[in-house]
Amino acid sequence: MTEQQYEVKSEQNKIRIDKLLAEINPDTSRSQVQTWINQDSVTVNERMVKANYKCQTGDIVKWTIPETKPAEINPENIALDIVYEDSDVIVVNKPKGMVVHPSAGHSGGTLVNALLYHCQDLSGINGIERPGIVHRIDKDTSGLIVAAKNDQAHESLAVQLAAKDVERKYEAIVHGVIEHENGLIDAPIARDPKDRQKMGIVDNGKSAVTHFKVIKRYEQFTHVECRLETGRTHQIRVHMKYIGFPLVGDPKYGPRKTLGKNGQALHARVLGFTHPRTNEWLHFEKEAPKEFRDLLNQIEKMY
Template identity: 60%
Template sequence: MSESYTYTINNEEGRLDKFLNDQLPDNSRSQIQSWIKDEQVTVNGEPSKANYKVQKDDLIDISVPDPVEIDAKPEDIAIDIVYQDEDVVVVNKPQGMVVHPSLGHENHTLVNALLYHIKDLSGINGKIRPGIVHRIDKDTSGLLMVAKNDVAHEKLAEQLSEKTARREYIGLVHGVIENDKGTIDAPIGRDPKNRKKFTVIENGKPSVTHFEVLERFKEFTLLKLQLETGRTHQIRVHLAYIGFKMAGDPLYGPRKTLPGNGQFLHATSLSFEHPRTGERLSFTVPLPDIFEETLDYARRR
């Protein structure tokens, strides 16, 4: 069923679409503008325009239509399955692959590949994210765990929540970090100025990232990073926050300065307790070739 919302303006000023975007942050501004155009939004009982300036005592009604469900289909896409048993799959995701389908990325995702190669996947996250316990960004490569049944999914998700699953990354950042080790403890939330980005913000969710310097170059630093929490874009946001932006990052970093596509961030290690046996499982994969080539390039510079 569609959802309905009603808002009464107190002292708000500004555009109607911006006001609704602030109230419904999980929807893009363009999506809200589409609802306004389709007359699913009314102001004082009448259709309005996106650029209408809301006034005190305005009564705004919005009927959010049912989302269009994407049907994830199996695709014969080669994936690097590092480990598999009756409960769990560990996959080494390549850079450039989206984890699950969404509007704009309906096909060619990791989920499409998993549906082809794996017979059973957990259904807790629905048809769009079968088996997906946690995600990594499209342009981040490396390890993630996938659940083959709901019991395994719940136990793996519980380990992430309780911080007993361990995830380590290797990342290359701009600038030379002087401290050998450090912890970034700063809350993260959606950037109010840019809906595509996240930022350190006072009312954000608690977020903690640990780092250790592996190698220093003239203009870059290679880091080992450990996640204590798993917020969207957490590592990229935290490093940008302390002034060391991820190399190659198209969203938070500087303009393109290195060969390759996307940020140089790789989920290199993953460990967790097996959901059935309780045995501690640990996995490590090497850096992708493009990452190694970039490190050679940084050393030569």
């Protein structure tokens, strides 16, 4: 455990201490910060405070993040739609509704649990909580994802992702009619400072680039293809909302009145990368699931 320190700036005067620490620690929720405070892991000017303490300019905030012991992840006999597999990598068509790796509230039933049962050997670069996981797709996004079976493969895939050499194309259904045939969205993404449960377009966020093109227009909807240059959390969902065309069924970024009941209409259809050992280019494509196609048929019949 290491102690960290921060001096409150003038523009942060009267901000609640739990909100301040959640902003300083972007990967930590406000409720987790409140747990730190309740565990006496946070001080202001060397004194314990409550979560509702309002900071003053110049306050010295110190906090120690308690060590947490990763939970053991158990292999689970869950059926997988395996598209490709060899001794280095495995490509899976993840179903909608499946979480990629264990996290708070999702200790089992994840892709990692299934992979551990099927593969036994997965890369250890991301630790015991995310073995083999090189990139992620959201729980309610279906489609192609690759996992690494050893560290060499993991490192190669990570380098390709960083260099934007991995091909990733998605299908989505959005609200509204996009008039132009294609476009590019270049807008930085970070956790939304007004809502810690969401991501948003933030000036000092991480670079995020999405290309899109129209597949088919409907009277009030558009079927689009999105190609990722970067892979930020919720990138397509945030970017399409940003330009005024939120995804159908998206409970977090879409309108209240929408179609579908099981999350965003988004499918990772295409995945391509250079094989870590053979240097062969591998290209995979998987049709959107029935639920996605049924939504398109429903929209087709509406008009």
